Amino acid sequence: MNWLPEVVVWTSSLVVAGLYYRSGSQKLYNPYAFREILRQYQLLPEWSLNWVGPSLTVAELLAALWLLLPWTRLLGAGLGAALQILFLTATALRLGTHFPDGCGCFELNIPKEVTWRNLAINAVVLAALVTVIRLQ
Amino acid sequence: MLYAITMFVSLCFAFVLFRRTRLRLRAVMECLSSLMEPPAVISELEHGFSGYILMLAPMIDPQCCSGLDRVAARVTSLGHRLIVIDGPRYVALIPKLAVAKEIPYFPSLVAVRNGAPCHKAMPAESGPQLPEYVARYVAKTAKEVQSA
Numbered sequence: 257m258n259w260l261p262e263v264v265v266w267t268s269s270l271v272v273a274g275l276y277y278r279s280g281s282q283k284l285y286n287p288y289a290f291r292e293i294l295r296q297y298q299l300l301p302e303w304s305l306n307w308v309g310p311s312l313t314v315a316e317l318l319a320a321l322w323l324l325l326p327w328t329r330l331l332g333a334g335l336g337a338a339l340q341i342l343f344l345t346a347t348a349l350r351l352g353t354h355f356p357d358g359c360g361c362f363e364l365n366i367p368k369e370v371t372w373r374n375l376a377i378n379a380v381v382l383a384a385l386v387t388v389i390r391l392q
Numbered sequence: 393m394l395y396a397i398t399m400f401v402s403l404c405f406a407f408v409l410f411r412r413t414r415l416r417l418r419a420v421m422e423c424l425s426s427l428m429e430p431p432a433v434i435s436e437l438e439h440g441f442s443g444y445i446l447m448l449a450p451m452i453d454p455q456c457c458s459g460l461d462r463v464a465a466r467v468t469s470l471g472h473r474l475i476v477i478d479g480p481r482y483v484a485l486i487p488k489l490a491v492a493k494e495i496p497y498f499p500s501l502v503a504v505r506n507g508a509p510c511h512k513a514m515p516a517e518s519g520p521q522l523p524e525y526v527a528r529y530v531a532k533t534a535k536e537v538q539s540a
Contacts, residue, residue, distance in 0.1 A: 310413035
């Protein structure tokens with residue numbers, strides 16, 4: 257069973273990297289929509305949105321890349337975990353809120369409400385990343 | 393060594409992406425502010441016809457259709473209804489938003505007006521030129537639709 261941790265690490269890394277790539281590339285091609293979503297969360301000052309939006313987008317893509325490469329995986333998992341803690345906090349604070357332009361949870365521009373499901377998905381992703389950090 | 397090379401390449405890549413995204417975001421915001429603040433398009437349209445305001449979705453916001461909300465709010469506050477004329481890139485996205493916002497949506501108009509070089513003539517970077525172009529295009533389309 258020596259191979260089991262390796263399989264878990266690879267599977268978790270591939271799945272989370274895929275999620276981050278999808279999410280990050282959507283935001284990359286649609287930076288205004290993501291900025292509007294961040295504004296609607298009302299957790300950040302207006303002046304910071306033009307910096308935070310692109311930074312989060314790039315951080316997601318970097319985490320995806322680093323998770324795929326074994327020699328940077330630990331760093332990628334650490335960055336991903338930090339992002340997940342931010343996302344979890346934001347969704348927990350805005351649970352039940354309706355967002356006209358989407359909640360930034362893998363879909364932009366489609367009206368959406370933050371639900372327990374979003375919170376659970378973020379928690380599962382965080383758990384996968386913590387597992388990668390522990391087993392790596 | 394491998395780690396150092398990967399870090400260097402990925403951080404350069406991250407910097408380029410960050411800069412590109414910031415520039416893109418700025419272009420969209422300039423475009424929107426030039427479209428919204430002096431209500432040139434809307435005031436011109438007010439005299440052109442009554443009842444409906446027509447907007448070409450890619451002109452409202454070259455990167456995404458979030459700006460549609462703001463335009464819709466502005467237009468409806470003036471007592472007009474908004475019709476969205478879609479472009480090919482937004483076919484998948486606009487109907488969902490239009491349905492959610494109860495905005496009349498006529499994708500068939502795109503096929504009729506396909507001769508207008510809206511996409512080619514208006515790259516995202518040319519935001520400040522948008523209002524005049526939109527006004528001309530929309531007023532022309534509106535008259536054609538009215539007389540049809």
